[in-house]
Amino acid sequence: MNYSRKMLFAAVALVISGAAAANDTITIATDATFPPFESVDASGKLVGYDIELAEAVCKEAKLDCNIIGAAWEGMIPGLISKKYDALISQLTVTDARRKVMAFSDVYQLPTFRFVARKGSNLTITPEGLKGKTIAVQTGTPMDAYITKHFPDSKITRYSGGSEPYLELAAGRADVHLSYEAQILYSFLRKDEGKDFELVGKSLTGKDAPEFGEGVAIAINKTNKDLVAKINSGLAAVRDSGQMDALDAKYFGK
Amino acid sequence: MLSDYIATVLGAGWISLQLAFLSLVLAVVLGLLGALCKRSGSRTLRVLVEIYTTLVRGVPDLVLMLLVFYSLPALLNQGFEAWGWEYSVEFSPFTAGCVTLGLIFGAYMTETFRGALQGIPHGQIEAAHAYGLGRIRTLRSIVLPQMIRLALPGFTNNWLVLVKATALVSLLGLQDIMFRARGAAEATGKPFTFYLLAGSFYLAITVVSLGALVWVGRRYSMGVKELSR
Numbered sequence A: 001m002n003y004s005r006k007m008l009f010a011a012v013a014l015v016i017s018g019a020a021a022a023n024d025t026i027t028i029a030t031d032a033t034f035p036p037f038e039s040v041d042a043s044g045k046l047v048g049y050d051i052e053l054a055e056a057v058c059k060e061a062k063l064d065c066n067i068i069g070a071a072w073e074g075m076i077p078g079l080i081s082k083k084y085d086a087l088i089s090q091l092t093v094t095d096a097r098r099k100v101m102a103f104s105d106v107y108q109l110p111t112f113r114f115v116a117r118k119g120s121n122l123t124i125t126p127e128g129l130k131g132k133t134i135a136v137q138t139g140t141p142m143d144a145y146i147t148k149h150f151p152d153s154k155i156t157r158y159s160g161g162s163e164p165y166l167e168l169a170a171g172r173a174d175v176h177l178s179y180e181a182q183i184l185y186s187f188l189r190k191d192e193g194k195d196f197e198l199v200g201k202s203l204t205g206k207d208a209p210e211f212g213e214g215v216a217i218a219i220n221k222t223n224k225d226l227v228a229k230i231n232s233g234l235a236a237v238r239d240s241g242q243m244d245a246l247d248a249k250y251f252g253k
Numbered sequence B: 001m002l003s004d005y006i007a008t009v010l011g012a013g014w015i016s017l018q019l020a021f022l023s024l025v026l027a028v029v030l031g032l033l034g035a036l037c038k039r040s041g042s043r044t045l046r047v048l049v050e051i052y053t054t055l056v057r058g059v060p061d062l063v064l065m066l067l068v069f070y071s072l073p074a075l076l077n078q079g080f081e082a083w084g085w086e087y088s089v090e091f092s093p094f095t096a097g098c099v100t101l102g103l104i105f106g107a108y109m110t111e112t113f114r115g116a117l118q119g120i121p122h123g124q125i126e127a128a129h130a131y132g133l134g135r136i137r138t139l140r141s142i143v144l145p146q147m148i149r150l151a152l153p154g155f156t157n158n159w160l161v162l163v164k165a166t167a168l169v170s171l172l173g174l175q176d177i178m179f180r181a182r183g184a185a186e187a188t189g190k191p192f193t194f195y196l197l198a199g200s201f202y203l204a205i206t207v208v209s210l211g212a213l214v215w216v217g218r219r220y221s222m223g224v225k226e227l228s229r
Helices: A003-017 A049-060 A072-080 A141-149 A163-170 A180-188 A224-239 A242-251 B002-011 B013-038 B043-058 B061-083 B093-118 B122-130 B135-172 B177-188 B191-220
Strands: A025-030 A064-069 A086-092 A112-117 A133-137 A154-158 A175-179 A196-203 A215-219
Touching: A025 A049, A025 A072, A049 A064, A049 A086, A049 A224, A049 A242, A072 A086, A072 A215, A072 B061, A072 B135, A112 A141, A112 A163, A112 A180, A133 A141, A133 A163, A141 A154, A141 A175, A154 A163, A163 A175, A175 A180, A180 A196, A180 A242, A215 A224, A224 A242, B002 B013, B002 B177, B002 B191, B013 B043, B013 B093, B013 B135, B013 B177, B013 B191, B043 B093, B061 B093, B061 B135, B093 B135, B122 B135, B135 B177, B135 B191, B177 B191
Parallel strands: A025 A064, A025 A086, A133 A154, A133 A175
Antiparallel strands: A086 A215, A112 A175, A112 A196
């Protein structure tokens, strides 16, 4: 290997790497479009349950973390190609996802629920929703559940978390299935949501395998070391009562 | 509260502008080189540039961008590892976006500039040589000023499309105006407000650019109008 060529490559690599992360910094990506779990505040700063949790976990695990906003479509490719070391974005653990990424211990067991216009008297069964339009966010556990169990309904899928609510409010969709906490926080509390209510019963991973085993931090599959560190951080956050404090702050339970 | 969000979103417009300008510089350099190669006597150069423009214009912008951002560094790093070098390459979303847009619009600029070059009568170049002007001097004083006039309509189109194409880079996670608008839309539940805001930003750039380019056009068509009418 000729020296000058080596130097040239080093220079090129240096230039294009730009502000590439130093070795010890862990880059965690989140799709900040899902309040109250992850969103941006007015100054552009990341806020929400997952953000505070990630910060606490990094502190307990003594990791130097950099949490950045990413696009939903680019997050999983970014994790696989090692652009991001981990993802925290209300990611549900499923077998399909486990094939391409590693997961930390589950930190939350979300409940899912339908939301519809008040007084619409819908029966939440495959027969009751026959011919009705169900709006869901694409690629989510809710999408998988509806696709499997409601074959006779019309399903409309959206890439963003807020579009299904717009469809509901516009009357183009009859019901929407999402995280119960998200419906309560980001729709029913607002003006647009005052004519709507939760319908049916709360659903969890126990009701259908499509809802997954719970929510966890996704980590690059080859980084076994980081999985162990994040799990120790999560355990410390749980044992010290910080997790309960977060639950109380965001969900009042 | 809402006005703070609006300020943050518009603030990110600076990133979009920087991206657009840097990509334009790269595109113009590539376009000039490409056009000169296409008109050169060397068959190899002509074929190489033909492959470049066909390939780049034939592949969708988004596909190319995802390839450059996700696949190219992985491929390079694998190559480095296989050769036993300890370098690792990493593109930031900004770099990847800039390189991809520069490459794509370099191909369009190549065609625009080639067309403009063809529009200059060959007799003028021969006349310049007859007067003893060198190749560089001919290019600078005879060819380039006329090329600007002839290339301007195509250039304007390319620039306007380029500005809007920068929105694609938000998919790579670049915190540009589109990315911020989406974040604000989802956080406040008012998508129309913020997408309209982003839309007006692009429209404003278009209006300002058109104004500036009309002025440039007038400047470079001095003395030509009377003849062509």
